[in-house]
């Protein structure tokens with residue numbers, strides 16, 4: 052199975068394709084900032100509140116400074132968009148030309164997003180071990196991006212084994228679910244662990260740290276999807292604002308990721324055309340440490356390595372020069388060129 056697939060219309064992920072960058076508006080509710088910053092996708096969080104929470108969870112008091120109601124249920128209701136609002140957001144995203152989707156926090160939300168025709172469904176970390184819902188989502192047949200916060204490797208193996216036969220087009224995101232995320236809990240190396248274990252799916256990163264450096268490093272470590280929360284103002288009330296990026300940071304992140312991707316370049320090591328002038332100016336050659344007469348046989352103590360004019364035999368040939376016969380006089384400090392030596396297979400610079 053390929054390590055790349057089409058996540059959105061005409062947009063492949065994995066392989067050598069550019070990292071797919073998701074601007075998670077989530078509960079921050081700013082529908083129009085992502086496109087200006089160059090992100091690929093604007094994303095929300097979709098729940099049917101009574102299906103996501105049981106009654107007791109809905110009535111539990113929520114006294115946090117980030118609360119939008121006296122109970123968790125009222126708080127979540129305040130933050131939940133209606134179906135009509137989703138349709139409007141989708142229309143707006145299409146108008147401005149950015150992919151639009153959401154995480155689905157219950158099966159009814161999976162159905163709703165699927166009917167809406169989102170290009171892929173995000174599985175939030177809290178649902179990564181929700182095997183029955185994962186099966187339900189996978190059977191919809193649209194691509195999935197599955198986050199892994201709060202989970203362990205064993206669970207992620209079970210998720211892989213469940214989803215893979217039903218729907219090959221999914222990826223895992225390394226994620227630590229705390230806001231904002233301390234650097235000592237980021238564990239970017241899990242990206243490598245996932246890549247090693249799940250060799251036929253792309254791997255990405257969903258970050259809740261502050262700043263952009265860690266997300267850029269995630270891309271350097273092979274993340275093919277990158278998700279970050281975005282906000283217009285990090286000091287606004289709400290649990291996710293502090294761990295979000297403001298528009299200028301998101302724009303800088305996207306720019307930096309594209310720079311890093313350009314810099315990945317070729318895995319082959321060779322002297323590039325752009326290095327020729329430096330090689331001509333500073334590259335070294337073998338020169339005569341002493342005057343050498345025609346007929347002499349070269350020994351190491353006759354040879355030195357310098358930046359020389361003209362350039363001659365490269366320093367990596369110095370050991371091969373031992374024992375070679377000189378056929379014309381070479382002055383002290385002069386470049387040793389191939390035509391001053393009896394021919395053999397020693398190559399000139």
Ligand SMILES: CC(=O)N[C@H](C=O)[C@@H](O)[C@H](O)[C@H](O)COP(=O)(O)O
Pocket residue numbers: 077078096117118175176177200228230289290291
């Ligand atoms: C783990 C997880 O779900 N994380 C989500 C995605 O990152 C968050 O957006 C939460 O929904 C948010 O932090 C909850 O905040 P409150 O509890 O104040 O509504």
Ligand SMILES: C=C(OP(=O)(O)O)C(=O)O
Pocket residue numbers: 077095096154173174175176177198199200224226228257278
């Ligand atoms: C909670 C979500 O994401 P993550 O688990 O990646 O933070 C989400 O997408 O709703």
